[in-house]
Amino acid sequence: xxxxxxxxxxxxxxxxxxxxxxxxxxxxxxxxxxxxxxxxxxxxxxxxxxxxxxxxxxxxxxxxxxxxxxxxxxxxxxxxxxxxxxxxxxxxxxxxxxxxxxxxxxxxxxxxxxxxxxxxxxxxxxxxxxxxxxxxxxxxxxxxxxxxxxxxxxxxxxxxxxxxxxxxxxxxxxxxxxxxxxxxxxxxxxxxxxxxxxxxxxxxxxxxxxxxxxxxxxxxx
Amino acid sequence: xxxxxxxxxxxxxxxxxxxxxxxxxxxxxxxxxxxxxxxxxxxxxxxxxxxxxxxxxxxxxxxxxxxxxxxxxxxxxxxxxxxxxxxxxxxxxxxxxxxxxxxxxxxxxxxxxxxxxxxxxxxxxxxxxxxxxxxxxxxxxxxxxxxxxxxxxxx
Amino acid sequence: xxxxxxxxxxxxxxxxxxxxxxxxxxxxxxxxxxxxxxxxxxxxxxxxxxxxxxxxxxxxxxxxxxxxxxxxxxxxxxxxxxxxxxxxxxxxxxxxxxxxxxxxxxxxxxxxxxxxxxxxxxxxxxxxxxxxxxxxxxxxxxxxxxxxxxxxxxxxxxxxxxxxxxxxxxxxxxxxxxxxxxxxxxxxxxxxxxxxxxxxxxxx
Numbered sequence: 001x002x003x004x005x006x007x008x009x010x011x012x013x014x015x016x017x018x019x020x021x022x023x024x025x026x027x028x029x030x031x032x033x034x035x036x037x038x039x040x041x042x043x044x045x046x047x048x049x050x051x052x053x054x055x056x057x058x059x060x061x062x063x064x065x066x067x068x069x070x071x072x073x074x075x076x077x078x079x080x081x082x083x084x085x086x087x088x089x090x091x092x093x094x095x096x097x098x099x100x101x102x103x104x105x106x107x108x109x110x111x112x113x114x115x116x117x118x119x120x121x122x123x124x125x126x127x128x129x130x131x132x133x134x135x136x137x138x139x140x141x142x143x144x145x146x147x148x149x150x151x152x153x154x155x156x157x158x159x160x161x162x163x164x165x166x167x168x169x170x171x172x173x174x175x176x177x178x179x180x181x182x183x184x185x186x187x188x189x190x191x192x193x194x195x196x197x198x199x200x201x202x203x204x205x206x207x208x209x210x211x212x213x214x215x216x217x218x219x220x221x
Numbered sequence: 222x223x224x225x226x227x228x229x230x231x232x233x234x235x236x237x238x239x240x241x242x243x244x245x246x247x248x249x250x251x252x253x254x255x256x257x258x259x260x261x262x263x264x265x266x267x268x269x270x271x272x273x274x275x276x277x278x279x280x281x282x283x284x285x286x287x288x289x290x291x292x293x294x295x296x297x298x299x300x301x302x303x304x305x306x307x308x309x310x311x312x313x314x315x316x317x318x319x320x321x322x323x324x325x326x327x328x329x330x331x332x333x334x335x336x337x338x339x340x341x342x343x344x345x346x347x348x349x350x351x352x353x354x355x356x357x358x359x360x361x362x363x364x365x366x367x368x369x370x371x372x373x374x375x376x
Numbered sequence: 377x378x379x380x381x382x383x384x385x386x387x388x389x390x391x392x393x394x395x396x397x398x399x400x401x402x403x404x405x406x407x408x409x410x411x412x413x414x415x416x417x418x419x420x421x422x423x424x425x426x427x428x429x430x431x432x433x434x435x436x437x438x439x440x441x442x443x444x445x446x447x448x449x450x451x452x453x454x455x456x457x458x459x460x461x462x463x464x465x466x467x468x469x470x471x472x473x474x475x476x477x478x479x480x481x482x483x484x485x486x487x488x489x490x491x492x493x494x495x496x497x498x499x500x501x502x503x504x505x506x507x508x509x510x511x512x513x514x515x516x517x518x519x520x521x522x523x524x525x526x527x528x529x530x531x532x533x534x535x536x537x538x539x540x541x542x543x544x545x546x547x548x549x550x551x552x553x554x555x556x557x558x559x560x561x562x563x564x565x566x567x568x569x570x571x572x573x574x575x576x577x578x579x580x
């Protein structure tokens with residue numbers, strides 16, 4: 001693209017948004033050019049290698065994001081990305097990210113939660129979050145396989161006693177026993193990986209009511 | 222829990238989370254000072270498929286190099302007190318780890334220690350191909366790669 | 377040129393409990409004036425390899441009080457040199473250095489404040505949040521002859537943690553001690569606290 005470089009201000013706030021290794025480059029339009037017919041071109045670079053590489057699907061695009069998940073899928077590498085703005089015959093200089101380390105910076109999504117209950121217990125089955133994959137039919141890779149020290153913080157809220165307690169678990173099944181019958185319990189689970197500070201993706205809260213007790217054998221005081 | 226187990230070498234008294242937080246506080250600043258993005262010192266082949274037994278030799282060589290060659294020169298130039306603070310945390314904890322590593326010097330371990338030495342020499346050779354200041358800055362910016370590898374041996 | 381007219385702070389000492397470290401000294405008094413103090417530290421690495429390097433304390437450079445919280449500065453289990461000087465306008469005192477280097481492994485460890493409660497049949501414990509370096513060894517048992525003591529290591533940080541599902545009619549007792557792996561030490565055990573779930577028979 002032949003254009004006068006530096007004729008436009010650079011795009012701003014260029015960062016990677018990464019969740020379960022889905023790595024999306026995003027940025028804001030150059031100052032003062034919001035709403036104009038600006039287009040963008042993206043390149044990326046593998047730290048330790050020689051050349052900037054093009055992302056053909058992100059050449060002259062008008063959106064302000066670009067999915068670089070395929071290009072940054074080897075999480076043992078670190079990456080840079082850059083974007084420039086083009087408008088008519090003018091274009092900006094490149095705006096560049098810092099060094100992006102997907103292994104250390106991706107947010108770990110919450111696990112899947114399945115609850116089953118009877119009068120006095122709730123069994124919780126967790127399904128580890130999955131690494132992003134290009135095609136749905138590709139084989140799945142669990143984030144647990146990437147982060148062997150992945151843990152779950154399980155919080156249980158008794159809506160009747162208004163009490164919450166939590167448990168840190170590494171396995172995927174947990175049975176809460178000796179609960180109150182006919183009581184609404186809410187469960188909330190967060191994935192956690194020791195290491196550098198990481199943004200956490202909270203799970204949504206799932207609630208389930210224990211069944212009514214057929215035999216009222218015990219009165220808890 | 223909370224100890225390193227590099228094969229036979231066990232190291233207590235270091236909280237890896239403190240090291241992560243120290244480096245993370247200055248990661249962007251330090252890595253932004255590294256303009257030679259076409260060179261990576263701790264390349265994949267240096268740290269990949271290191272056996273437990275070999276890890277003690279390798280980590281000892283790397284930490285001693287960081288202490289004697291990288292940190293020693295770097296701190297004097299680091300004016301930013303945040304960098305100095307993070308640097309001090311990393312240097313003193315690396316110092317604790319290195320002082321507790323006692324890899325076996327038995328003859329039957331020669332081939333393993335040699336393999337570790339070859340890996341270390343790959344790192345050192347890449348380091349020496351750059352001017353000392355750029356190399357120190359780059360090595361400091363790659364502490365996240367080193368900590369990621371060390372975390373595999375942290376219980 | 378205004379150097380060392382001001383007396384240097386004296387009687388430096390470190391008071392450390394549960395990994396919170398406070399450097400204290402005798403104030404320098406100049407009637408009617410506010411004295412500022414500057415605290416600096418160096419770890420064992422700096423003192424061995426680059427002894428000219430001192431690092432300003434996170435919270436004590438400057439400070440008006442004759443004390444400084446150096447907890448965030450002491451981030452390795454090695455001896456640290458600490459020094460303080462006083463400043464008044466252009467006047468600056470000489471540095472006063474702590475006589476013996478401080479190592480965080482000398483901190484005094486106390487058992488945490490604990491709250492033992494029950495939520496229905498569930499024995500729940502809530503422990504004081506003493507910071508990320510702390511784990512708690514929680515011992516709990518059924519108060520009956522021959523009862524076995526169970527142990528759980530908890531890193532709850534101020535959030536109630538589930539310990540055990542209790543059977544009604546039997547008291548359950550709990551005691552706890554702090555563990556700090558960074559210095560390889562633990563506190564004495566706390567007082568014992570017991571709770572019991574009322575009720576006679578168990579549901580089928």
